[in-house]
Amino acid sequence: MRILIVEDEPTLGQQLKTTLEQTGYAVDLSVDGEDGHFMGSTEEYDAVILDLGLPEIDGLTVLGMWRKEGKTFPVLVLTARDSWSDKVAGLDAGADDYLAKPFQTEELIARLRALIRRSTGNATSELIAGKVRLDTRSGRVTLDGEPVKLTAQEYKLLSYLMHHKGKVVSRTELIEHIYDQDFDRDSNTIEVFVTRIRKKLGADVITTIRGLGYSLDDPADAPRG
């Protein structure tokens, strides 16, 4: 899962970036509205954290531009002001949630998790596909109830696939969503990690669709449509 943070205060921004990366997200950080808008328009994000009090361009303006462009990623708005009218304005401008500063980092993470879960159409924080379970809260993965140790990248890859269960995900899409910008797209790392995940969870977990990408299917919601 890849996140964009648009925050003009360098300390807070960098701190958020670090925390989120430790949580298992790929994070890009932008420090002003113009650059932030550009990033959000050109790159693929699963969620955006947007500070309203930006220099140059106002956060709400940026948000409005994205929505006009048809961008649908969920946006979590940060506001220093504690007036509910601002919140209402933010929500109506297309924000999906907001958080007033100062806030607990845990709460930010929980809200982010909920946003991504919701935007990918999942009802709970525990993703299940056959014998494999992935708890987005604890970041744990189990196979037949047995805990499985995954590395950071393996987890990111699996998590993205499980969030998009049943969908055919191209290699490019995977690269765009588990790495932050500046990554060699002509590389076979995705294949390598798919191999490693299969070794740990079984070969049948991830299906290859030749020429298109990969797909993670749940035997439970198979046929019988």
Added chain:
Amino acid sequence: MRILIVEDEPTLGQQLKTTLEQTGYAVDLSVDGEDGHFMGSTEEYDAVILDLGLPEIDGLTVLGMWRKEGKTFPVLVLTARDSWSDKVAGLDAGADDYLAKPFQTEELIARLRALIRRSTGNATSELIAGKVRLDTRSGRVTLDGEPVKLTAQEYKLLSYLMHHKGKVVSRTELIEHIYDQDFDRDSNTIEVFVTRIRKKLGADVITTIRGLGYSLDDPADAPRG
């Protein structure tokens, strides 16, 4: 749009109901967890407003039951408590948003709007022709609900035909849209793939119009209504 309110405090509940009705929603009001759960399970709602501090059954429990039953309507949780851990628990239990009491009615409405907008925003990009369904988002094809495995080229060909359902598509047109430039036009690959698709999906899916090309028709919108 139809809303369910589960709120044990009669005054607040009734007031909310009135306000939302004036805003243009159809509103059902339930005053305890058990009844609320029943309503949510049996009726069709576009969103639910759920108070956590309920008598009898706890709000979080009700929410958990709905999610287990596969209910996906967006849920806005109301909580009197202002501890972020409760909020985190609520979000992770499957809530889509929460609001701490006391709150401004305007804010509630704005959040509700945002929730519904998001949950209905995902128009299904599914192409249907008779027994065949092709989901462009997930890249999957089903026949009578049974998933069918197509190769990349087969998928491209079928996809193009389904996008132009009912139209007669020439072989040249197919080649131009399936292959990038510079492809031997005097080749019979199209015929080969049509054959393969027919083998997988049935001979009647693709109709041959001799001398002109192919056409994919939906019995549903056949000539003569």
Added chain:
DNA sequence: CCTCGACGATCAGGATACGCATGCATGTTC
């Protein structure tokens, strides 16, 4: 109704691109 020409369908073999697995060098973490 039959014949014939033209077009489309089908089949099978070889070429190729694709994905898999493994080893190794470089980074990162404790």
Added chain:
DNA sequence: GAACATGCATGCGTATCCTGATCGTCGAGG
């Protein structure tokens, strides 16, 4: 500095694709 994670390069096996030949079918005209 050791253990581990990551990403790149290589060689290999195979599903997939294209080609070309043959077979089948449609439809018009005799």
